[in-house]
Amino acid sequence: MKPSILPRLIRLRSPHLSRERALTLAEQISASTHLVSSLELLVRDRDRREGGLNDWNIARDNYAPRIPGLKKFLDIVADRRNTQLLHGARALAAASLLVPGTPRAHRAAANGFLAVTSMAAYPRHSYGTDGSDQVSFIVQIAALTARLRQHDHRTVDAALWYVALQSTMSYAVSGYVKLVSPVWRSGAALPGIMRTETYGDERFYQLISDHPELSKLVAHAVLFMECAFPALFLAKGRLAPAMLAATGSFHLVNARAMGLGRFLTAFVATYPAVLYAAQPRKRGAGR
Template sequence: MERLSALTHLVSSLEYLVSGDDREPGGLNDWRVSRAHYGDLPGPARKALDLVSSPRGTRVLHGARVAAAVALLAPLPRRGRVGADLVLSVTSMALYPRNRYGTDGSDQVSFLVQSTAALARAAERRPQVVDACLWFAGLQSVLSYATSGWVKVTSENWRSGRALTGVMRTRSYGEPRVWRLLTAYPRAGRVASTAVLALECAFPVVLVARGRTARLMVTAVGGFHLANAGVMGLGRFLTSFGSMHPAVHYVTGPRVRTWADGRVERRHDAFPVVAGGLLAAAWAVGAASRVRQHAIVLRGRGDESELATASGNTLAYRWIEPPGGIQDPAAPVVVLECALNSTAERAEWLVSALAEGHRVVTYQRAGYGRSGYAGPRRFDIDAAARDLAELAAHVADGRPVVLVGHALGGHIAVTAARLLPGTVAGIGLVAPGHPAELRDEGPAQDPDGRRATASLRQTAVSLRLCLGPLLKSPDWLGELPEQVRELADAQYRDPANWSAALREWRGTLTRFSAYEEPLPPTGVPVCLLTCTRELTDAQRDLQDEYARAAPWSVRHELDVHRDSAVTGREPATRIAALLGEFIGALAPGAAVPAAKEQQEGEAADARSLP
């Protein structure tokens, strides 16, 4: 283990010393740029990073790594080996920020193995510690292959063989001759992909049958890494992952060994028992957390009402009145429709700002939060629009309604408005989704939706397996008002919400991919709020089509990202003010705004918004 890992470090440092384009000004690892990622560290830590990340500092450290690796490849006393192992481990940590981009699994495995070897060498006279280190490395090897395989299994690209062909086409890891071969013989690509998935997923069998399968499986994955080294140039993966294979053989071999000199050694197997117990305890904590989070979701805000729709769905909705009430009984009711994989709590800043002067109704689409989904397995936008129309008619009670939709919710709101002629007075659209946007965003934006589908599915499965505590908290959570953060966080970690999002995403793909016609007339005025950050010209034109389909419209541009438009306090408050002006223009007898003049003036003002 120690020598194979040292060989990986040796090759890595030699590669670094003979090539430096990535660290030149403008390169991928230009320290003048990379150091900005560590601006939150204390001053002494930043100075230390600047020292080791300077050209001279990195050369010195890599020179030390070369010397330590060479020493480990030669005969060296135990204390010397401990020191060399520590040099490689400590310098790996020190150099990691310097090589922020370009490090890979081989670097991580080599650090892990070298640190494990250092601990085992230091405790060489305590066999139980050495065996624990070997068990750790062996189980880490099993976990690495199994995780890689099962993650690939969830990807339709890997199951179909397209992923392997795609990798062979890349500049970084591709091989033109292999790519042409796989393109000419796609069945061969599917067979090769299936073999990789089967090998990685089945690797844990080394732990059963008393290790009789270990030699076969280790030989197979060794051949796999050898092929990757020749085809993809991943030479260091062969030695880095191979450095864990001796530990696999050791922990799957006989527990009692009798040596030629008559010595009898018994392996200490406490580590897997302790590790299994800790994993079981961690899973129990995750299960308890899932139960608690789901209870928070079902409790909701405490003031929800419910509406059973004709589809069989149950919609949980809230009615928010202005602090001083509404004097005009004919004033419109504002109904909010949220984005995909979103709940009303994420738009709390927008809701609270709108509710200062308007009646506002928020709800969770069927399947989210407290709203139950009883429809068919496949989601349909028209069915969601009918649910919204029923809710709007229910809360309107003869009053006009203004529908406000964000992202996908914008398209649902427009569709629902056509079902309520005479009830919907206007529509507010915040960065609305357009049926043609997947077609026009280009290959780099996941036009077929496979990456997004895989991500939603993997997250839903992970949360069902009680891994919610491992899910990183999103940045937008900290921007929300304090009173909704706990509920929003629980919704974010609820597998039912992600399953609903996956169902909606698949239905949206089906609807949008089949769309060819221009948008039909909205029938009512539209207030279009375009979020211009990272917006392409093609996307802007598609969103403008909603305004062109309206009898009259007002358009505003805000320099914010589509996702953060409703979660940030400042943009949400600004959007609420613009929607308030639009709602005022909908009143009987109010002057219809000059759309072009309003658009130009507000756009110039809104572009200054951070």
């Protein structure tokens, strides 16, 4: 390989992200998660009807003893018409963040609205929420903080680093917990997951059941990928693009096999912050 080509390949593996670009990408990808979530809830409300998983007549008792007066507020949010209006507004706010070049004040307001309404609507949909809801909330509240103090580079950096470290801990802790499990180390975890009605897939289950060595190989690959995730901060961030490509592919497969579509955009929304945090720092650079 010619010496002049190598630096180009290194630059390709280590894309430079400005703080503004990292912030905008993170909030836009996360907004797409909120958009899909609210649209899903608008077109599919059978679990909120009488006898459904989130029947408010039953679920409201979970929150009654905790905070005085909270039940009245949640009753208003849980009203069928109000729930539809809320998610319609959330969808509009999320869609507006996908429009490039909107003013800082608008982006701050949209991020704030999505964050606040995520908290307000969470009890209404508590059964059926998952990690994608928590991750998208983290990104949006960090984006709100950054937009409110956009001209203060230290605040924006702190918000991006917060998202990056949350993402890193999510993967690493998940891997370390799996590592101590003999079920995961043996490869038996995947067939157990794939045979369930909630997260399973018949064809994938049949494939790994017929090929137990493949099941073990995939399980070990997941363990390695998650446990090694913090290593992307090594070598001046040059490992980050490859690691994020691997984890992104992992979520893409899960979207197909387990139906976890929103996990893909929720976690990928943290990747701009991870890339920004992992890249080398230049003294005195405004970035």
